[in-house]
Amino acid sequence: MVAIPDFSAGAMENWGLITYRETALLYDKTQSSFLNKERVAEVIAHELAHQWFGNLVTMKWWSDLWLNEGFATFMASLGVAEVEPTWRADRNYAVDNILSVLTLDSLESSHPVSVPIDDPKRISEVFDEISYRKGSTLIRMMTMFLGEEIFKKALHNYLVKYSYQNAEQDDLWRELTAVSQEYGGLARNVSVKEVMDTWTTQTGYPLLTVSRDYSQNSLTVTQKRYLALNSRSPTTSSWWVPLRVLCASDAQDSNEPIEWLAANEGVTTEHRFEHGADPDEWVLFNADMIAPYRVNYDKGNWELLIAALNSKHTSVPVLGRVQLLSDAFALAWTNQLDYNIALQLANYLKRESEYLPLSTGLKALAKIENVIKRTPDYGAFQKFVRKLIGETYFKAGGLATKKIINGDDLNSVKLQTATSAWACRMKVPGCEENAIELFRSWMETDNPDENNPIPLDLRRTVYCVAVSRGSVLQWRFVLARKQRANVAAARDALLHALTCTREVWILTQYLEWAITDETEVRRQDAAAVIVSVTHSTVGYYVAREFIYNRIQDIYNAFNSEGRRLGGIIKALLEQFTTQRELDEFLKWRENNSKYLEDAKLSVNQAIEKATVNIAWLNKNRRSVVERLRELSK
Numbered sequence: 001m002v003a004i005p006d007f008s009a010g011a012m013e014n015w016g017l018i019t020y021r022e023t024a025l026l027y028d029k030t031q032s033s034f035l036n037k038e039r040v041a042e043v044i045a046h047e048l049a050h051q052w053f054g055n056l057v058t059m060k061w062w063s064d065l066w067l068n069e070g071f072a073t074f075m076a077s078l079g080v081a082e083v084e085p086t087w088r089a090d091r092n093y094a095v096d097n098i099l100s101v102l103t104l105d106s107l108e109s110s111h112p113v114s115v116p117i118d119d120p121k122r123i124s125e126v127f128d129e130i131s132y133r134k135g136s137t138l139i140r141m142m143t144m145f146l147g148e149e150i151f152k153k154a155l156h157n158y159l160v161k162y163s164y165q166n167a168e169q170d171d172l173w174r175e176l177t178a179v180s181q182e183y184g185g186l187a188r189n190v191s192v193k194e195v196m197d198t199w200t201t202q203t204g205y206p207l208l209t210v211s212r213d214y215s216q217n218s219l220t221v222t223q224k225r226y227l228a229l230n231s232r233s234p235t236t237s238s239w240w241v242p243l244r245v246l247c248a249s250d251a252q253d254s255n256e257p258i259e260w261l262a263a264n265e266g267v268t269t270e271h272r273f274e275h276g277a278d279p280d281e282w283v284l285f286n287a288d289m290i291a292p293y294r295v296n297y298d299k300g301n302w303e304l305l306i307a308a309l310n311s312k313h314t315s316v317p318v319l320g321r322v323q324l325l326s327d328a329f330a331l332a333w334t335n336q337l338d339y340n341i342a343l344q345l346a347n348y349l350k351r352e353s354e355y356l357p358l359s360t361g362l363k364a365l366a367k368i369e370n371v372i373k374r375t376p377d378y379g380a381f382q383k384f385v386r387k388l389i390g391e392t393y394f395k396a397g398g399l400a401t402k403k404i405i406n407g408d409d410l411n412s413v414k415l416q417t418a419t420s421a422w423a424c425r426m427k428v429p430g431c432e433e434n435a436i437e438l439f440r441s442w443m444e445t446d447n448p449d450e451n452n453p454i455p456l457d458l459r460r461t462v463y464c465v466a467v468s469r470g471s472v473l474q475w476r477f478v479l480a481r482k483q484r485a486n487v488a489a490a491r492d493a494l495l496h497a498l499t500c501t502r503e504v505w506i507l508t509q510y511l512e513w514a515i516t517d518e519t520e521v522r523r524q525d526a527a528a529v530i531v532s533v534t535h536s537t538v539g540y541y542v543a544r545e546f547i548y549n550r551i552q553d554i555y556n557a558f559n560s561e562g563r564r565l566g567g568i569i570k571a572l573l574e575q576f577t578t579q580r581e582l583d584e585f586l587k588w589r590e591n592n593s594k595y596l597e598d599a600k601l602s603v604n605q606a607i608e609k610a611t612v613n614i615a616w617l618n619k620n621r622r623s624v625v626e627r628l629r630e631l632s633k
């Protein structure tokens, strides 16, 4: 295994010589944060898994790229969980993967896991979240509905049978079905292929709508594709959906058997289930996030769930809390649920001390933040979030302690770093002041390249606050440290900090460096720098002009690598909040289409996302801000 400077991807699983970007392999305990360490473990595990999935057995064609990337991603979570059990990598990565699938795959312009590829130019673009994360999510789903023993045995057969050969997804389905049949088969006699084809050959995932009949102890379920933007042409997709239904009285026992909603059920008529919940008990679907789907309930059940979370949130399992927060905000976003419900649900986060649900809630709020951060309503948003996270921020250690309070516990470190970053951005009193104070003590150190008093895991936040609130002095100090930094992880944090400045002329220069040879920004980091500037409040305006005016140079700098350019366009359009901005982009695209040829998929997804954001603002901004104001009184 070797680390290579100027390596464009994360890593490459070459048989006999695995190559890595420096930050994905090199770890130095005096320079790398806990998150850096976790990333190194994850990437190494991913590349090692490729020795079987990809190298020993190779996909027949790019359309089944997910057999490589999905498996490597899934096996990485098991590998890391085995080596470092306290990190809970299996659970954490599963949640990360599902949440990002739920976002990207709600776009009409997403694509199926198993995707037809008829042009080499399209290949780079399918190395995306669908192949990696949805692939991995679906594999995890299979281990859950088949059982680990059956899954392992079938996978063993598959790897032996196709060693040094090529395989496609049907080959995998065959092995899984064969072993599953030895053990009596799946419930309802469905084959693995029947189930999985609905997930790998169709784009998207279902929204289940659950209505309870409180007097009959029964409920009905319907399914249809969940879309971020209501489609003019109704979709006809449907899925074999694995269901595990939890109710208040059996919440601690998660071994409920899996039931199926068949692909033809709940489509044109409501499908009825019996269940044992009393009328005053909540029911919860997908409490262990077995598959990527969303669930909406009748108002009564939402209210029972809100009451449970706000009285004793631990009565709902951790992944159930994640699923609920994610669903409530997504459904409210698409006008399928009242924002009152989503925000009341989120209110319990004041007492949440688990990183996963808290970060899920914050991610959902970040989506709202993203579209209102440049409007006069941002203050109301900040006030609401301050109330939500203020207490947790201080309890988790914050910035005032000037140290990581529980450095061996990854959950706790993540909680402290995430709440610190949010607290400073939301202007929790003292947060920015503490960051600036920490940074000043670093600047005053005799040998700042050797001695850095800022705790490793808080450096990104502290640097960014200090550079954004500071002047060219702080910026030059960071630049000088970056020039002398020896460890890639440290250099990376500094490189990012430089994008936090609000000085327009410095940002312009920084962007210029990103596409020029022999400057402070190496080519491997260029896209990340441009994306990071684009995401920042002031930087957005600078980056937009830069991208519009310099597209030819940007294109040349990335050697027409579609994925990099696509990422930049996505970052840009994510910031759009007005139709005027979108129209301007569409017009610009007409004249520059030759540069965007290899990033078509990303560009289409970016346009759809921007359309969604603009529609949301027009429809919801006023009412949501009103609710935020009321709730933070």
Ligand SMILES: [Zn+2]
Pocket (backbone or CB within 6 Å): 046, 050, 068, 069, 072
């Ligand atoms: Zn890979």
